[in-house]
Amino acid sequence: MIDRRMMLGALTGAAALAVGLSGAVAQTPPLKVGFVYVGPIGDHGWSYQHHQGLLAVKKEFGDKVETTFVENVPEGPDAERVIDQLASQGHKLIITTSFGFMNPTVKVAAKYPDVKFEHMTGFKQADNLATANIRFYEGRYIAGILAAKASKTGTIGYIGSFPIPEVVMGINATYLGAKSVNPNIKLKIIWVSTWFDPGKEADAAKALADQGVDIIMQHTDSPAPVKFAEERKIFAVGQASDMKAFGPNSILTSIIDNWNGYYVSRVKAVLDGSWKTGDVWGGFNTGMLAMGGYGPGVAADAKALADAAKDKISKGEFHPFTGPLKKQDGTEFLKAGEKMADKDLAGMNFYVEGIDGALPK
C-alpha cells in the first residue's frame, strides 16, 4: 500500500518536474481551501459570517482557489475526522472556525506538516497552525452603552453560551460600557450551553423578558433572540452579523465580525509562499470588528456617546478594561490607569464588581 503510494508520489513528482521544466504554459492547480463551521451557513450569525469570508476568498482569487466547506460540525469527536478528511483530500489551507476545534486541529496539523491550518479563537499554535480572533469585547462595550441608554427598567438580559474567557470578557465589557452611562444598571445572565439552538435561545430570551429585562444581548449565534425582542417590543443587540432584518424596530445595533480581510490575506500568503504561523487579535482598528447601523430605538445622545467611545477605542486612546477595576469579590485586578494585558484578558474567569450572580465553574 505504502509502496504503491510512494511510487505514485515519485511519479507525480517527476511528472510535475517535467511539466515545470517544459515551460511556462503549465497551469498550477488551484489551491484547495477547506472551511469547517460549527453551525449551518444559514445561521445568520457566526458561521454565516465565516462563510462570507469564504465567498470573499472565492471572489478575490477566482479559479486560483477551490473552496470547500463543511457545516454543522459538532465540537466533539467528529471534528477531527472532518479536518483529517479535508487534509487527506488535498486541501492545503484549512480554516477551522470554532473554539472547540482547537485540539482536533492541533492533532491533524501534526499529521500533515505540508498543510497550513488556521484556527479561529483558540490559543494553540504550531509551525503550520496559526490562530486569529476578534476583539469582540470592544463591540460589546459600545453595545453596553447603547443598551443602558435605551433601557427603561435598568436591567439588561444576557444570553451566554459557555463560561469560557471569550464569553466572560464580553459580559464584563458589556457591563462596564453600560455602567459608564448608568451606574445602577443591572445585568441578568442565562447560560444555555450551546452556540446555536434557536429554540433554546428564544426560550432564554423569554425567561429574561419575563424577569423585567427590556434589552436582550446574546453570545449565541442565531437571530432567534432578536426576533423574540421584536415580537415583545423590547430591544436587542445583534450578534456576529447584522441582524437588523430580524428586528427592524428592536435592534439597537449589531456587533459584526468581519473575517473577509483576514482570510483573503492568509490565502494570498499561501499562494505567494509567504505564509507564516502567528496569532492575530484584531479589533475595530483592523476592520475585523464593526458595528451595524443604529436602530430607531437609539437616541441622538446615545449615538454620540457610542460613536465617541468607538472612535477612542479604534485609535487606541481607550481600552474598555482600564483600572481601577475590581473583581466581583472586591479584590482589585487593575490599578488606576492600568490597561489589561492581552494574556490576562485571554484567561479572564471572573465577573467584575457590580455583576450579580456567580460565574458557573
Place this chain on the structure above:
Amino acid sequence: MRNAMVRLEPRREPSRVMLYATPFVAFVLTLLAGLVLFWALGKDPVRALGLIFITPLTSVRGVAELLVKSTPLILIATGLAFGFRAGVWNIGAEGQFTIGAISGGAVALYFHPGGGPLLLPAMMLAGVLGGVAWAAIPALLRTHFNANEILTSLMLVYVALLLLGLMVQGPLRDPQSYNFPESKLFQNAALLPALIPKTRAHIGFLIAVGVVAVAHVLMTRHILGFMVRVFGDAPRAAAFAGFSEKRMVWLSFAISGGLAGLSGLFEAAGPVGQLVPQLPSGYGFTAIIVAFLGRLQPLGILAAGLLLGLTHIGGETAQITMSLPSATTSVFQGMLLFFLLASDVLVNFRLRFGLRAPVGVGGN
C-alpha cells in the same frame, strides 16, 4: 372511528419472515427515497448514494472511522436491547455514557502523567461502574417509588452533561488551559491501543464485537434470555413463574448502564484523548434507533450500528465532495427509522378501507 376512511386492523398472526425482512425493506425504501431526494436537490443521485454507502468502505481511513463511529452505537444498543425486550425503558444511556467517561477519565488524570499497563483496565472498570451507578438511580426510583424510568433516566442525562461541564471547569481542568473547560490530554498509558495503525480505530471495537457475541449466547441459550423475553411478552406469566420484576429492572439498568459507561470511557480514551464538555455527542440517543433497527437482537444490532455509522461517515464525505447539505445525514437516518416503523405497522396490522365501523364499536 366511525368516519375513518382508512383503519388499522391487527393481524392475528404477523408473518415472522416479514418481521425480520422489514429492516431490509426499510433500507431499500430509504435508498429509493434518497434517489428522489438527491434528484430533487439537483445532484447526481447515483453518485451521491455511492459516496454515502460505498466510498467510505474503499479506504483504510474510511473503514477505521466507521469502526470508531459504530463502536459506541453497538455497545450501547446491545445493553439497551436487554431492557427494551424486558419492557424496561432506559432512555438515559447518554447520561450513563457521560458518567462512564468522567469516572474512567478521572482515574487516568489521577495517575497523570504516569500509569502502567494496569491503568487502562482500571479505567474501563471505573467507566463501567460509573455507568452502572448512574443507571442505578432510575432503577432505584422505579423499584422503590414506582417512578417512570423513561422520565427519570432521560432527565438524568442533562444532570450528567452539567456534571461533566462542572468537572472540566473545576477539579479536572487542565491548569494550563487558559481557564478553558477541558482536562489535560491523557497520557499514553491511558489511551486505547490502535486497532489499525495510524488511524483512530481502537480495540474498543473488538470488545464491542465480543460483547455482542456474549449477549447473543445469553439471549438465545441462557435462562436470562428466556426471562427477559417472558417479561417483555407476558409480564403476568413472568410473575406467575416467580421471576422478580425488581430484579429484572435492576439487571436491565445495570447491563445497559455498564455498557454505556464503558463506551463513554472508550470515547474519552480513544478518539478524543481527554475530557471536554462536547464529549457526549448523542450516541446514547442514536443507539436507541440502532437497537430497534437491529430488532433488539445482538447480531442485528451489530449490523445496524455499522449501517448507521456508515450513513454518518458517508454523509460527511458527500458533504465535502458534492456540497450536499449536512442535514442529509439526519434525513437519511430519519427516513430509515420512519420506513422501519411504517413497515412494522403494516406487518402487524392490516389496512381496511371504507366507512364500516369496527365490529363491537357502535353508537356515538
